[in-house]
Amino acid sequence: MPFKTLLCFFWCSYVTQVFAQSDTPCQAPVISVNSDTCIFINSTTAGATYQTDPANGGIPPCAFPGSPDVWYAVIVPSSGAIAFTSEPGTITDGGLAVYSGPCYQPQLLECDDDAANGMMPVVDRSDFIPGDTLFIRFWKAAGNGTGTFNLCAIESHSDCPVAQQICETTRVNGNAYGPGSNQDAFAYYCDISEFQSQWFRFRFLTTGTFIFKLFPDSIGPLIYPDYDWLMYRSTGSGFCNTFTSQTNPDICNGSSSMGAQGETGLDPAGTSNSVPAGPGNPFCPVLNVNAGDDYYLLVNNFSTSSSGFTLNLGGTALLDCSIKPTFVASVNTNAIQHAYPVPAKENICFRTQPGSDQEEWVLTIYDPTGNLIYTDRNPDSSGWCVQTNQLGHGLFYYRIADRNRQAKSQGKFIVE
Numbered sequence: 001m002p003f004k005t006l007l008c009f010f011w012c013s014y015v016t017q018v019f020a021q022s023d024t025p026c027q028a029p030v031i032s033v034n035s036d037t038c039i040f041i042n043s044t045t046a047g048a049t050y051q052t053d054p055a056n057g058g059i060p061p062c063a064f065p066g067s068p069d070v071w072y073a074v075i076v077p078s079s080g081a082i083a084f085t086s087e088p089g090t091i092t093d094g095g096l097a098v099y100s101g102p103c104y105q106p107q108l109l110e111c112d113d114d115a116a117n118g119m120m121p122v123v124d125r126s127d128f129i130p131g132d133t134l135f136i137r138f139w140k141a142a143g144n145g146t147g148t149f150n151l152c153a154i155e156s157h158s159d160c161p162v163a164q165q166i167c168e169t170t171r172v173n174g175n176a177y178g179p180g181s182n183q184d185a186f187a188y189y190c191d192i193s194e195f196q197s198q199w200f201r202f203r204f205l206t207t208g209t210f211i212f213k214l215f216p217d218s219i220g221p222l223i224y225p226d227y228d229w230l231m232y233r234s235t236g237s238g239f240c241n242t243f244t245s246q247t248n249p250d251i252c253n254g255s256s257s258m259g260a261q262g263e264t265g266l267d268p269a270g271t272s273n274s275v276p277a278g279p280g281n282p283f284c285p286v287l288n289v290n291a292g293d294d295y296y297l298l299v300n301n302f303s304t305s306s307s308g309f310t311l312n313l314g315g316t317a318l319l320d321c322s323i324k325p326t327f328v329a330s331v332n333t334n335a336i337q338h339a340y341p342v343p344a345k346e347n348i349c350f351r352t353q354p355g356s357d358q359e360e361w362v363l364t365i366y367d368p369t370g371n372l373i374y375t376d377r378n379p380d381s382s383g384w385c386v387q388t389n390q391l392g393h394g395l396f397y398y399r400i401a402d403r404n405r406q407a408k409s410q411g412k413f414i415v416e
Helices: none
Strands: 012-018 039-043 069-075 082-088 094-100 105-114 120-127 133-140 148-155 169-174 198-201 209-218 227-234 251-255 264-266 272-278 287-289 296-302 308-314 347-351 364-365 371-379 381-388 395-400 406-416
Touching: 039 069, 082 094, 082 133, 094 120, 105 120, 133 148, 209 227, 209 296, 227 264, 251 264, 347 395, 347 406, 364 381, 371 381
Parallel strands: 012 039, 251 272
Antiparallel strands: 039 148, 069 133, 082 120, 082 148, 094 105, 094 133, 169 308, 198 296, 209 264, 209 287, 209 308, 227 251, 227 296, 347 381, 364 371, 364 395, 395 406
16 A cells, blocks of 8 residues: 555535635634535635734644634534535645634634645544534635635544444545544554544344445546545444544455455455455455444545545345434533633642542543643542643643543633
8 A cells, every 4th residue: 555645535515605704703704514515615815914913813833824814613513523624726725723712812723734635724623512613714824825715614524423324325525634533543454544534333223244335436547546444343332432543443454456446345255354555355255244233434535536435335234224423412511510720730620510420431631732632531539630740831621521422521721
């Protein structure tokens, strides 16, 4: 398998809408978070200015800021998972930063330069707070100037807890986006590292055989689509909570086959359940499943050539279409009191209410750019207290989730 750059697929169409622009976050127009098909917004930075005061986000820490920038806003859906992706117009190298509120003092969550198509930016995460307002800032990177670009916000399925339920043949539109909030694969199995990713989930109603085939929309003479995948059998309702990058897949295929249609998947032509990277058989054998079995499929596209793919399902086993997503509709803020003291000095604590269900709860803390810097499981009877010398100084974000990764509380705090 050739070296795979940090590029990603996205299920988006090329329909565009034109929205008014804003020079400040408080005046930013609200755009929709698309649920399945990306509607790109045709945008421009012409007429905007570059401002560095805190009320306008300060100086973004990526993509060589200095050009005029524009702002948009979104409301986080119940999944908490959004990918913000961009396409070139007259701007072919852009920067994108995502902030949380308040709008008059936005706090940086993440900044990106080149993770989308070509040298365009993308931010893809599944840990946003449902119902929160986020602000998206865009500018021309690497030099002063203005121009046009396309922007889209769409619900992400890049992490296991927000896997897309599949029970029939599915068409996935494609464009570059990221690996979500978690790096789910590190080449431990079939030499597959996660870059461009989407999770799918299958539950079987009857015993039988299962076949799937992934067909890229297009193949080119110079750059060939390279879809790889790992498939896991769930052993309980908490699969995504216990899943790590070292969880052993039941089946995986890292072949960069040069087949006529670039296809891969499960097929009678498959001979091995573990096909390593490199030229080889693009298929693993047909899977025998039992009624009630639950499987998760992680698909990666490491090529810039594909505009999407079709996932064909087959076999004799019937699939269940009634399973529900694993995320919750809203955050239960009653179970956890706010972090204290704020601002923190030597310790930051998170107190649980007496009698609340704390079994296998997880505390995660992130720095302002969204990098995970601290994790702890199973609080004591009063909650957690973390020494701030493990974190550093400044603004941090926290999330508390139960064993199924359902959020119990999310918020932010400052360490002096």
